[in-house]
Amino acid sequence: MPKTAAALDFKSASLHVLRAVLRTADTAELTRALDQRMQEAGAFYENEPVVLDAQGLDQAPDWQALADALRRHRLHPIGVRAPEALLASAHQAGLAPLDISTNRQESRADASAKTAQAPKPDPEPASARHAKSAPPEAPGGTDDPAPPAGAHAETLVIRHPLRSGQRIYARGGDLIVMGMVSQGAEVIADGHIHVYGPLRGKAMAGARGNPHAMILTTQLDPELLAIAGVYRVVETRLPDTLHNRPAQVELDGDTLRIRALQGGH
Structure with a gap:
């Protein structure tokens, strides 16, 4: 048969x-x-x-x-x-x-609210909310599945400013934006995010749970920052040592740390 x-x-x-x-x-x-x-x-x-x-x-x-x-x-x-x-x-x-399963990355979602702050001497307390381990699909990135662990992913480079309402997702790799990320715009990457211009919208790095991802910009003035599911809504103006300055955002445990980069004075 x-x-x-x-x-x-x-x-x-x-x-x-x-x-x-x-x-x-x-x-x-x-x-x-x-x-x-x-x-x-x-x-x-x-x-x-x-x-x-x-x-x-x-x-x-x-x-x-x-x-x-x-x-x-x-x-x-x-x-x-x-x-x-x-x-x-x-x-x-x-x-x-x-x-x-409720591994460390997932369990962040039900942890108590933490404090996201800039490093001393300019601490700036705020709520660090806990989000998801994977982002939604977003236009501008690739529709291909994320590469397997250890595989090289091509960096997505955007060579123009992003207007309000635009969303870019670098699936499996880093994202570089050569221009402004306007208020209401969103940039998402599974790796690092580099913004060579004002960052005024939302930036979400390490979107699939990479706690070593960073956000770097030449001019920091965001609406929201997130790394590996830990996020912070920026509701008040940052200190003068950080506002509109070159800055780096990274994750320290369950706390977002923001520090000014040299040359920002």
């Missing part, structure tokens, strides 16, 4: 997923917190699969309402991580139980 090609097959796969840790079963409070977080982070979370982590709860939120709220923000709830007693109600909302 001749063999026929299988129309369907199952294979193992790994998945980058955002874990939303629920601190309360109050659905209204969760929805308000979600709205605020998405307003702060803009498109940083957009189009990501989400697992709702309710391991710390003893009663269930309104799973359906919470899933609908996530979808309104272009997030895609795919399952839950919860005590056995809460799984039946989650299943009724179409959310399957998922056993996901």
Whole structure:
């Protein structure tokens, strides 16, 4: 009997997923917190699969309402991580139980808020929020899969300023922008980000979890900075030693460090 090609097959796969840790079963409070977080982070979370982590709860939120709220923000709830007693109600909302790993990179998402500050003598406290380990697809980068670990990825070079609303993603490599990143523009890279001009929008380096990635610019005045999922919304003007100066941003543990580069005075 001749063999026929299988129309369907199952294979193992790994998945980058955002874990939303629920601190309360109050659905209204969760929805308000979600709205605020998405307003702060803009498109940083957009189009990501989400697992709702309710391991710390003893009663269930309104799973359906919470899933609908996530979808309104272009997030895609795919399952839950919860005590056995809460799984039946989650299943009724179409959310399957998922056993996901919680390594160091993922566990940043449910850590307490840290302080992101410039190094002494000019400390500048602010909230360091914790985000995801993988960014959304973004125009301007490549649609090819990220290269395997250890493989060389070509640096993406943008030779023009970026206007408000433009987003560039250097998948698997570094990003160099030869010009201004305007307010409302976003630059994302799996590696380092170099901006040779004013950085006034959002910059997200090490987007797939590389804690050694850096952001460097000749003129720092950002709306948001992020490295390996740790991000900071810049809500007030930076100190004069940093504002509109050449600067470097790097991750020290779970804290963003900003320092002026020589020649910035």
